[in-house]
Amino acid sequence: MRWHAGFNSVPMTDATLVRQVLQGDTAAFTLLVDRHAAACTRFAMRMLGNREDAEDATQESFLRAYRSLARYEERQAFRTWLFQILVNRCRTAAVRRQRRQRMFLVDDNAVASASVRPLADSTELRAELQRAIGRLDPEQREAFLLKHVEQLSYDEMAEATGVSVSALKMRVKRACDRLQWLLRENGEGEVSDVGT
Amino acid sequence: MSEPDDPRWLSEISDELREEVPVRAAWRSRLLDDVARSRRPALGDTYDDRIDDTGAAIAEATPRRRRIVLTPIASVAAALLFAALGAGVTYVALSGRNANTLAPIASASRDSATRTTTTLVSTQTPADRETVRFALSAPNASRVALVGSFNEWNPIATPLVRDPATGTWMVSLRLPPGRHVYAFVVDGDVTADPAAPRAADDDFGSANSVVLVTGNAS
Amino acid sequence: MIARMPSAISTRIGMVSLIVALVLGLATSATHASAQEQPDRTLPAQLSAGTRATLERLIDSARVAGLPVDPLYSKVREGVFRSADEARVVAAVQRLGRDLGDARSALGDSARTEEIAAGANALRAGVRPADLSKLRDSRGRRGDHPLTVALVVLADLATRGVPPAMAAASVNELVARNVSDGSLMSFRQNVERDLVGGRSAASALDARTKSMIDEMERRRP
Numbered sequence: 013m014r015w016h017a018g019f020n021s022v023p024m025t026d027a028t029l030v031r032q033v034l035q036g037d038t039a040a041f042t043l044l045v046d047r048h049a050a051a052c053t054r055f056a057m058r059m060l061g062n063r064e065d066a067e068d069a070t071q072e073s074f075l076r077a078y079r080s081l082a083r084y085e086e087r088q089a090f091r092t093w094l095f096q097i098l099v100n101r102c103r104t105a106a107v108r109r110q111r112r113q114r115m116f117l118v119d120d121n122a123v124a125s126a127s128v129r130p131l132a133d134s135t136e137l138r139a140e141l142q143r144a145i146g147r148l149d150p151e152q153r154e155a156f157l158l159k160h161v162e163q164l165s166y167d168e169m170a171e172a173t174g175v176s177v178s179a180l181k182m183r184v185k186r187a188c189d190r191l192q193w194l195l196r197e198n199g200e201g202e203v204s205d206v207g208t
Numbered sequence: 209m210s211e212p213d214d215p216r217w218l219s220e221i222s223d224e225l226r227e228e229v230p231v232r233a234a235w236r237s238r239l240l241d242d243v244a245r246s247r248r249p250a251l252g253d254t255y256d257d258r259i260d261d262t263g264a265a266i267a268e269a270t271p272r273r274r275r276i277v278l279t280p281i282a283s284v285a286a287a288l289l290f291a292a293l294g295a296g297v298t299y300v301a302l303s304g305r306n307a308n309t310l311a312p313i314a315s316a317s318r319d320s321a322t323r324t325t326t327t328l329v330s331t332q333t334p335a336d337r338e339t340v341r342f343a344l345s346a347p348n349a350s351r352v353a354l355v356g357s358f359n360e361w362n363p364i365a366t367p368l369v370r371d372p373a374t375g376t377w378m379v380s381l382r383l384p385p386g387r388h389v390y391a392f393v394v395d396g397d398v399t400a401d402p403a404a405p406r407a408a409d410d411d412f413g414s415a416n417s418v419v420l421v422t423g424n425a426s
Numbered sequence: 427m428i429a430r431m432p433s434a435i436s437t438r439i440g441m442v443s444l445i446v447a448l449v450l451g452l453a454t455s456a457t458h459a460s461a462q463e464q465p466d467r468t469l470p471a472q473l474s475a476g477t478r479a480t481l482e483r484l485i486d487s488a489r490v491a492g493l494p495v496d497p498l499y500s501k502v503r504e505g506v507f508r509s510a511d512e513a514r515v516v517a518a519v520q521r522l523g524r525d526l527g528d529a530r531s532a533l534g535d536s537a538r539t540e541e542i543a544a545g546a547n548a549l550r551a552g553v554r555p556a557d558l559s560k561l562r563d564s565r566g567r568r569g570d571h572p573l574t575v576a577l578v579v580l581a582d583l584a585t586r587g588v589p590p591a592m593a594a595a596s597v598n599e600l601v602a603r604n605v606s607d608g609s610l611m612s613f614r615q616n617v618e619r620d621l622v623g624g625r626s627a628a629s630a631l632d633a634r635t636k637s638m639i640d641e642m643e644r645r646r647p
Contacts, residue, residue: 024489024490024491024492028492032489033249034249034250034251035251036248036250037467037489037495038243038244038248039467039489039495040489041243042240042243042486043486043489043490045236045239045240045243046236049231049236049239050228050229050230050231053229053231054226054227054228054229057229058225067232067235071235071238071239071242074239074243075239075242075243075246078243078246078249079246079247079249080249081249082249082250082251137224138224138227141221141224141225145225157225160214160218160222160225161222161225161226163226188218191221192217192218195217195221355504355507357496357497357500357503357504360466360500360503361500361503361504361506361507362503362507363507385540386539386540386543387540387543387544387574387578389500389504398508405578405579405581405582405611405614406581406582406585406586407547407581407585408547408548408550408551408552408581408582408584408585409518409521409522409547409550411501411504411505411510411514411517411518411521411522412504412505412508412510412514412518413508413510415585416504418544418547418578418581418582420540420574420575420578422607
């Protein structure tokens with residue numbers, strides 16, 4: 013990856029950037045943010061179903077990563093370590109939203125439409141996909157997104173989620189089966205609301 | 209990219225879901241501001257339970273959350289609220305940048321963090337600094353100052369003091385180890401130190417001088 | 427605009443403004459030290475937003491390439507101090523960035539920050555990258571000893587009119603013989619004195635190198 017032709021550049025790994033931050037160059041953290049923010053926001057959005065919650069979860073994840081940066085070990089990919097934090101933040105956000113939803117009288121349609129605010133360039137397909145994703149069990153959704161969207165290896169997924177590889181494989185398979193069914197049936201069938 | 213043995217429908221939806229999500233500039237600014245205000249991490253940090261708890265506490269206490277009411281009728285109003293909120297954050301970030309008030313925060317909070325968290329291991333303890341004496345013979349000058357990489361080239365930060373007997377101007381500074389570039393400002397004129405090695409770059413007209421501080425390891 | 431916003435938002439902005447005010451208060455009290463605790467890694471407000479953006483990009487590139495960024499920030503501040511026009515500041519930073527990269531390539535990845543900075547300066551003075559590499563290889567027994575002093579001496583001599591290749595050859599010979607940093611600085615001083623006295627570069631270098639080597643031979647047990 014070349015940045016500036018004149019600088020005889022050598023690509024700087026995430027681990028090197030972390031080291032720089034820990035040695036006092038806190039501005040190097042900006043580069044880590046810029047490298048990973050898009051992927052984190054994407055995962056959180058698909059996981060939580062709306063941009064606001066996704067941005068909050070991603071923001072909290074980066075702040076926690078920054079504060080606990082000294083605990084990052086280079087044997088692990090930084091991305092995996094960051095996703096470990098993000099997965100936890102998303103789980104917490106989902107639980108919080110569940111608690112809120114029980115406090116108010118809502119019907120599923122309103123929840124679905126309030127939380128799936130389409131992006132400016134959203135297509136019909138994307139909206140349908142998001143609805144289908146939202147109807148997976150959270151555990152399956154999480155595993156599916158990590159495997160097929162964020163493309164972590166099963167070992168990395170195990171580190172990020174704390175779940176065994178075999179259990180993860182089962183969840184991914186179930187997620188794929190259910191998605192296939194949901195999309196074929198055009199979203200009809202049993203409802204599992206976004207927050208469960 | 210999708211794996212080759214994934215069924216086609218799976219590859220298609222994975223590719224679709226993998227579509228890049230734009231990161232909002234306002235969100236990014238807010239995050240970087242929060243980072244700048246945070247306690248700086250350093251090697252030697254021991255695990256601090258309060259960090260995680262603080263993180264959780266901040267999340268729970270965010271006022272915005274408590275005010276959102278998800279009812280069927282209010283969902284449209286909620287969307288409007290979110291839009292206005294986004295605009296509000298952008299307003300603060302933009303006005304801050306225009307007024308240059310956000311720029312000093314990064315270094316200021318670093319400074320305050322360094323002062324208050326003395327338990328952190330820092331890469332440069334005061335003991336590493338060496339006292340360096342700068343001297344210039346300028347008996348007819350009325351003002352002499354030192355400018356350089358160690359005082360951000362600020363001509364009012366480090367004035368020299370004149371020894372009336374010899375007409376020599378002097379100042380002592382504690383400098384960290386490394387290579388420092390500097391010059392004297394004599395009654396407004398910038399001049400290199402005649403007794404020191406020269407720096408080769410004269411990008412801005414005149415040459416500077418170099419002082420090397422070796423530190424403990426030498 | 428603030429007055430028309432729902433209270434949730436104005437409270438939020440209020441909180442942010444309070445934090446800004448508190449931290450700015452800390453900022454003013456923090457700037458009174460004459461030699462900063464830590465180098466200032468912000469760009470001066472006097473520069474236009476466009477120039478600052480360009481400089482941020484340049485410095486970011488250098489940072490990502492693993493190059494020391496403090497010399498770049500210092501270069502900016504020097505330019506502002508000298509009232510240089512913004513295009514010139516940008517050009518200077520660009521040039522220094524390139525020199526830092528070339529110096530790091532020539533001196534190797536394990537080169538220290540100050541070696542890279544001093545090496546960049548030597549390159550700027552006209553020394554060739556190959557000569558920097560030769561210096562690195564000449565360290566021999568003291569393979570760990572920083573080349574910073576040697577590089578500073580080299581840049582200085584080249585700046586004072588000694589042909590860079592000639593200066594490099596002399597310094598290289600002294601480094602190969604493990605001359606101490608203090609002796610290197612004396613060497614520089616003596617050559618300078620000779621040059622000021624009207625001696626030619628070639629003859630000054632030759633004489634002073636020889637006398638330094640003789641001195642070392644004499645001191646050897």
